[in-house]
Amino acid sequence: MELPSRPLDEGEAGAVWRSHRLRTLESRLQGLDLGDEQAAEVVALLQRVREETAVLDAMWQAQRAPDYQPRWWQDGELDRERADRHNDAGTAALAAGNPGPAFEEFTQAIRLWPSSPAYHSNRAAAALKLARFGVAAEDARDALRLDPGSARAALRLAKAQAGSRDPAAAVEAYSLALQLAEMGSPEGSTARAARRGLAAARAALESADAGRVRDRAEARRGLRAGIPRRPLAPEAAAAALESARAVAGANPGSHAAHAALAEAAIACGRWEDAGAAVAGMDPGLDADYLRAEVAWRRGDVASALTLLGQGGQSGAAAVPDDATDGSRRAAGHEAMTEGSRSAAERGSVIDGQDATEPGSPEQPARTPGPPPLPDKMKDLAAFLAPISVLLAAADAAEEEGIQEDVADACGAALDHLLACAGDGLRAVLHARRGAARAARNSLDSALEDARAALWLAPGLARALALQARLLTRLGRHTEAFLAWRQAERAAPGTPGLAAETAAAAARCAAQQAAAAATGGSGLASSDASRSALSTLGIEGGAAVTHASLRAAYRRAAATWHPDKWGGRGEEARLAAEERFKVVQLAYEELQACVS
CATH class of the missing domain: 1.10.10 (Arc Repressor Mutant, subunit A)
Structure with missing residues (x-):
């Protein structure tokens, strides 16, 4: 027997094992003395084994392709009997009007036996009841891939496309469902439903074509x-x-x-x-408005005002250069109302309209210009104008080195944002106020601001760097090193960050050596390290090595990998994705601290 030139991977080994076991089963069955009825049963059973073996081999071959994307059910156990029980339970739940439990039962059935088209089709039916049209369409396609002649799966695909407001795809899927249904039972319920759906989809397609023309006109004017x-x-x-x-x-x-x-x-x-x-x-104005929404919520008020047609105008109420410290702070607060009023007053100018009628002696006739700004853009500009004034006041105070005024202006802007959704802008303001407080040696309050900024925007590099500097000044060198590492990952290539991280690592090592000399545990001596250990499921008092850390990371990563949560809905998948990032970060942080 010729030995393979290289070790077999798991897929190849599985294929060899299945082939060998199938040949062994065939040879043993040939030696049995069976009656005609038993022989027929054995032949049918053997054919089923061959078919399922072929399915597994095809799955393995597909997984070898370079562009292969693992499916959510790929890590199932393959148990047909248990799968049937879950499918029966899901069918009963769906019939009783409980699509949520039915969806979960069908999900388990697919995990245990993914080659059954009925399981995928049934889960598509439950997803339709839950209005999860994307999942329903994917399941229906899987059912059709496994059974191209399934009229019911094609009908469910069509309903999912219609629910997703894709009338063109719905027309195509309803046509397929009708064609397949008429091959079996032309007057059956599936065929009737396909005819009704096809007529509705065609009408929706005609309406959508007209709607696109209307959409373009409304988009330009910003009527959304x-x-x-x-x-x-x-x-x-x-x-x-x-x-x-x-x-x-x-x-x-x-x-x-x-x-x-x-x-x-x-x-x-x-x-x-x-x-x-x-x-x-x-x-059009709809797109400009949404770009402005993104800009200010991320922390870029100036760009937002420019997109709203008010670039440079919000600074008209800036504090005069000769203002005293007290008058500067008072003017900053007064600008909250003044900026809103001036933005509203500018609306008529921005609209391209004037008190004077076109064609009068005072105003010559002019060709139509761009459409007037919609109320939503005026309203957003009025909301942002006082914040822009306060930021200008903070800039002026910072140039003069008056850090108290910088902190006050940022605080006033944060007050203006209470109960608003602008997490990115609030994070920027907290980071800026924290830097001003740090310059005045208010380290504890500055650290609170840095952490508030990171809670709102975990990857904000300026807040990470601020936190690291503050922790260094407070003598908490392990936490400072971890913060510098995070800052370096958030803004790679930033000048000076690598040197700061290296210096922090040296201070961290010295602090850990001092802790070890006195019998303490350097790794678990900080809140950040204890949190990272907890994230990976390691008890604080346990001895940690590179091997044990790697094993803990693999366990946590296997639990929270987003692909394993895809079948539980978008909300669960997004939560798992965020948790997975936390696990990765904890592992990277602790790697540098383990000797």
């Missing part, structure tokens, strides 16, 4: 409603984002669908996703 500034509950925001993604994916040319996706991404604080969605919108 504005975004509330109060934050949404995380669960509601995640659910809205999942739904908006499905609709936008099904309607790549729809202005309204991409606008809804941008709004949902903004509500979740996913700025890059919001920007990508805005790029898919028709050009």
